[in-house]
Amino acid sequence: MFRWVHIAVGLNLTARSLYVVNDDAVTKINLKIDYSKIGVGNKLEVRAGGRFVLGQRLYTPDGGFHILETLDGEIADYRLYDSFLMPNDIKEIMDCRDPPTLRKPIVSLNEDIFEKVGGVELQKVYLDTICSEHTTEFYLFFSEKRNFPDSVSWCRKIKGEIILPQSPELNEKLYHQFLPYREKCQDIWTHLFWLGFNGDLATGTWRNLRDRRPIEWFNFLSQYKTVTNESQCAATVSHDPYKWASCPCGIEVCTLCNFTIHPELRLRGPCKISLLDRTFSFRENDKYDLVFDGVWHTMIMFENNNWVIKSRLYEEITGTMILKRKGEYPVGVHEWKISGDRCTQEKTKFLLTSCNKDQYTCNDGSCIPKDARCDLSVHCIDESDEIDCSVVELPPGYSQRIPPPSVQAEPLPVYISFNVTSIKKFDLSSFSIGIDMLITLMWEDRRLKYKNIRENYRENLVGAQSSVWIPRFKYRDGTLSAAKLDVHSQAIYVKRLTEPMPDDDTTILEDRLYSGQGNTLILEQELTLNFKCYFHLQMYPFDRQVCFMEFILYELTKNLGVLMKDGDGITFTGKRKLLEYKLLSEEYRIYTRDSVSRVRILMEFQNLYGYYIGNTFTPTLMLVVICYSCLLFDVNDFEDRIMVSLTALLVLATFFSQVSQTIPRTAYLKLIDVWFLALITEVFAVIISLVLIEVLRLRNLSSTVVKVAPLNKEKTSKWVTVRSSWLSDPKKLNKALIIFYPVSLFLLLFIFGSVSTYNLFISTWEDH
Known part of the structure; x- marks a missing residue:
């Protein structure tokens, strides 16, 4: 918006071509000619007596008018030549330089031949403005009194900065321009408008708000030029021409905002079929007022003590902002009464924002980074960035009892x-x-x-x-x-x-x-x-x-x-x-x-069987070994043999009783039960064997010598020792048991372990 566009259309009848130039873009179109309709000499001519319409399509030879095709904008130069201009000539004209060989146009906007019909306004525009690619600085003056932080915030909401004159000429111009507002701006202080810098207490210097560099040009009153705790801001005064004075930042004076670009503002809230513009901007005007101009036809302006919406294209569209306090501006979130639009809501909320698309707009119009939205930390002064922070947006008719729909019939x-x-x-x-x-x-x-x-x-x-x-x-x-x-x-x-x-x-x-x-x-x-x-x-x-x-x-x-x-x-x-x-x-x-x-x-x-190995298996095995060692005692020492073995049996039984109380009780034998049963059986068998050996020993003491006499009476008789078998000989039996019991213990453990493993396999297989 507010950028001058240079357009030229040239018809070269000799080359049978059409040229369209839009700034630096040049398009050439070769014309298709029906030579059957051309007269003698194949000469092409533009016949007079027709109609030339700018900004409308001609659907019929008689023309017609369609309001939606009206050219809505400003025309600063309009020329019609009766000859084809060369591309170099067009370039010079677009650069605001008329070639010396250029003929006079047959139609020119400078000539007083146009009739104004409808809402047409005439304004002066300078040639360097049309041909310059840069936006000239402009200013807007706000007579509502604000303190310094609020003034800085307001200017930045509309993409501007508080004015900072950097030359005597600009300083004098601004003073004379806005001195008539002194009655509105000053109070007990004679300050007119804020200046775009503040004081640095650490260095005692005045620094620019933009880059925090010391200001290069200033015009302070001699008694009001020092940075102090009480006076860290400055304003132009009205009682002494062109002078500045330091003052407290909390006093309220007028605001003068400086703009180096034409800011782009976006209007959010209208429905999809709304006829209102979505993009707005503003520029300098004679009254230095803020007027928002839509990219097509909508305008937002202050009329009759209220902000209104008007349309140059649709006269039936009107809107009025519902003011909550005096001095409000439409920037930010506000409620509007709209009539004549395609949207059916009469009252609706609009957001007019100058924030970038990667920023979030607070309700008061200030901008914060979009990532700061709903981050559990307040960044907006009005705390609107932490309002309505639900992560999920439920569609109408959503039910949490119904599962999500499948995709392409897939679960x-x-x-x-x-x-x-x-x-x-x-x-x-x-x-x-x-x-x-x-x-x-x-x-x-x-x-x-x-x-x-x-x-x-x-x-x-x-x-x-x-x-x-x-x-x-x-x-x-x-x-x-x-x-x-x-x-x-x-x-x-x-x-x-x-x-x-x-x-x-x-x-x-x-x-x-x-x-x-x-x-x-x-x-x-x-x-x-x-x-x-x-x-x-x-x-x-x-x-x-x-x-x-x-x-x-x-x-x-x-x-x-x-x-x-x-x-x-x-x-x-x-x-x-x-x-x-x-x-x-x-x-x-x-x-x-x-x-x-x-x-x-x-x-x-x-x-983790290490506990049982150290506290159960090893001690009990040692008891069996001790009991087994009784077989190595002298066969005649029955008392010691039987006492040691009985003691081992009692201790083993005590072990079994204590362990049984600390492990789960089951209807089947566990491996540890097999262990104890095998050991108790082994010890029991050893004790029985010791008793048997002792009985055999005592019996043999009374019947180990027999008298043998020959049948021939002539020879004398003699005593002969009878050799018994190992079953009747306690010593032989004792030696046999020394070999038998280790083997039997191993066999018992193997048999019980095999049975337990088989039962475990069967039970596990049944479960699976």
Whole structure:
């Protein structure tokens, strides 16, 4: 807007071509000529007596008028020549230099031949303005009194800065221009308008607001030129021509804003079919007032003590701003009464903002970075940046009871993962396990839209969790019964994976909107799960236990939703070694049964049997060895042999009783039970053997010598020792038992261990 455009159209009848020049862009069009309609000599001519229309399409030879095709703008130079101009001549004219050989135009805007019809205004425009590519500085004066910070803020809301004269000529010009406003601007102070610098207490210098450099030119009153704690701002005074004076920043005077560009402002809030302009700007005028001019036809101006909207194209469109206080400007969010527009709402809120598209506009019109919107920190003075900060935008008719629609008849994928943080309970006696875990679910809901979501998904917390659909599960344990669940915390986040949607200027909120398609919802549940597990203790304490949990997506059949593995599926971040068991591994399985998707988590535990080796197996084995060593005593020392073996049996029985009280009771024999039974049997057999040996020894003492006499009476008789077998000889029997008992102990342990292993295999196979 407010940029002069140079356009030239040239018709070269000789070359049969048409040239269109738009600033530096040149387009050549070769004309197609119907030579059958050309007269003698194939001469092309432009016949007089026709109509030449600018800014309208001629649908019929008679012409016509269509208001929507009216040229809405300003014309500073208009010429019509009766000959074709060469490109060099056109270039010089566009550069505001008329070639010396240029003929006089047959029609020129400078000639008084045009009749003004309708809303046409005549203004003077300088030649250097038309041909300059840079915007000339201009000023707007605001007679509402403001303190210095408010004046700085107001000028920046409309992309300007407080004026800072840098030459005596400009300083004198501004003084004379705005001195008539002194009655409105001054109070007990004679200050006229603020100046664009303030004081630096550390250095005692006056510094520019833009770059904080010391000002180069100034014109202070001698007694009011020092930076002090009380006077850190400065203004032009009215009682002494062209002079400046330091003053407190809290006093209120007028504001003079300086502009080096024509700012672009955007109007947000009208519906899609509205006829109002969406882009506005403003420029200098004779009254130095703020008038917003739309890019096509809409104007926002101050009339009859109120801000109004008018249209040059649609006279029926009118609008009036609802003022809440005197001195309000339409910049920011305001309520308007609109009539004559295509939108049906009579009262609506509009946002007129000069902020860039990567900025967010506060309700008062000030600009903040867009990332500062809804970051739990107030950046707007009116705190409007932290209002309506819901992450999720629900469409009309949304129901949290209905699952998201499927895509191309495919079931909704729900990604699930588990993070087991600790195993807080492992109770063999009650066959129960308690674990702390974090369950993470991810899915898409195409019906939703998300606002201002950030790259770190933990910053995108969904406040009203009950307002969106979430997957629901049934929890089953190894007994296929319901597990006890204690939810400690639950949070829903939005993970940003796509770029924002195109901006929607029908809403006054400049939020970044993201589609529900491509961006995922994340549900994180921190909970404690207590469940039952069938423990197979046949090999206890050298056992391994496999326990599992099932998570059933019961609300969705496999046609509507399926569970999918997210990442590794399951991770364990706690301590694997428990008091008695160690977690060896965890497994993640997804399957479908009864048309419902399920996840099974299997956890394998191994018994930490080192305690039993050191406190049970080794001592009891030593007792058996001690008992076995009785066989190495003298066969005649029965008393010591029997006392040692009986003591070993009593201690072994005590061990068995104490261990039985600390381990689970089962109807079947465990490996540790087999161990004790084998050892007790071994010791019992040793004791029985010692008794048997002693009985044989005592019996042999009375019957080991026999008298042998020959049948021939002539020879004398003699005593002969009879050699008995090892079954009747206690020493031989003792030697045989020294070999037998180690072998028998090994055989007993092997047999019982084999039976226990077989029972464990059978029970495990039946479970799976």
